[in-house]
Amino acid sequence: MPGITREEVAHLARLSRLELQAEELDHFAEQLDVIIGAVARVSEVAGQDVPPTSHPLPLSNVMRADEVRQSLTPEQALSGAPASEDQRFRVPQILGED
């Protein structure tokens, strides 16, 4: 199994929306390389014909009755918002200038 490079960590941090500092990148790259080296052992079973388990319970399509019920008020839903306006979440610019 290949290790992980500083460049890969930088790419993953961007995908994860983490604005890492340069020294964090150095440190995490080193630590993640060790961790990935240790967990890579799971690939021993990669070739085995074993079904994967994604969840311990064999439940599927658990639905509730389609009934109107009490939920949070707009004020409650917005109570933790960093910024809000006219009963909506106010967010920074999403689209580009043009």
Added chain:
Amino acid sequence: MTDLIKYTAAETASAIAKGEVSAVEVAQAHLDRINAVDKKVNAFLHVDSEGALAAARKVDDKRAKGEQLSPLAGVPLALKDVFTTKGIPTTCGSKMLEGWIPPYDATLTRRLKDADVVILGKTNMDEFAMGSSTENSAYGPTGNPWDLTRIPGGSGGGSAAALAAFEAPLAIGTDTGGSIRQPGAVTGTVGVKPTYGSVSRYGLVAFSSSLDQGGPCARTVLDAALLHEAIAGHDPLDSTSIDAPVPAVVEAAKMRDIRGMRIGIVKEFAGEGYQAGVMQRFNESVELLRELGAEVVEVSCPSFTLALPAYYLIAPSECSSNLARFDAMRYGLRVGDDGTRSAEQVTALTREAGFGDEVKRRIILGTYALSSGYYDAYYGSAQKVRTLISRDFDAAFAGVDVLISPTTPTTAFPIGERADDPMAMYLADLCTIPSNLAGNAAMSLPCGLAPEDNLPVGLQIIAPAMADDRLYRVGGAVEAALNDKWGHTLLEEAPAL
């Protein structure tokens, strides 16, 4: 009057029901204790004195009116700060949620309130429940009441320390890879991870959804059973909640008879890395089980050696997805919004500022494991390991009623020792992780002090899914026999704070 903070939950509830003491007196005694010792222990992130006393007054009023009281009415409890509490801060030990006041109660919180349990406050934890020492809290580490320079375990170190420091007789934890059981082991308290799906996850801030499970923490097996019964049961608000009766755990805790039970020692959980004193107490526990009439055999679960690597692919993968919700838009922290930055830049700056190192490491690791080039080799293989571990459990439980092992390979290590060595930290959960991956039930209870350092050792008991009652049957019998042998409970040997 004897010291109210030393009462078990069962004794407290009984004394309140009989009118020997008021619920307000009990709550005040614990608030006073928190006030006296928590500067040293740092078990609590938030103490809700007003709410606790109001809940206690309600119990006293009910009793005055002659109303029927629930089995835990008036008993104080410390709640891990990962369950939402309406109107009370919920931080998950993270700067990301500093000052957040949830607008709703978790199902578990509501059940506690409905049972008239008195919630004293919210306890310290590793950030978003990621860690084995509570050092990853953004609000400073918690000290182990046995030795304040040592870790109380994690992620639920605050809940376990609150019990060992006699700040509360009951606490709630969550166990994703051992976060109830390992803190229980290193603080000399009892911790139970119920069968996955038996305690609702609604309002439990998600770390790894297919592994997370809330459960009871207490100083005695019976108290844990009483709390288990209060919080478990089907919840339509959690789509992974099991719609089946809760096993009779309280009855099992009172049985104190394990004659004829078949118990398996997990062969793989011994050897290199296991502290001598931990193995000594574990081996004595095996002898004790035989003396109590159980048949003890050795069993092999070869796939368990792959549990830790599989866990550190599955849990970070689910974490990287779950924690994407912290985007600085709807609740929680937002930094860098100066009118010039885009939403994406604000999200990235906020997550950089709001998350600690371990959370960042796991998000990156999870994103890596789920990347297209690595998915089959890592995440896919980890899911196969999960199947193999379940098969090992099934094979073992075909021959024995419960499995046993040490809960954790060592006693409490010094604060700082493993703080920047993730792999060393991860080893603390070596024995607890298989039960999370398979979704079955497991308990840790104190089985003595390691002779070399006089620190608590935990005995882990594992039962098949929905056979949680077996944990309490074995645990109750072992606890009673050990207390008889010692002439007192283990916590009475803890140094005064």
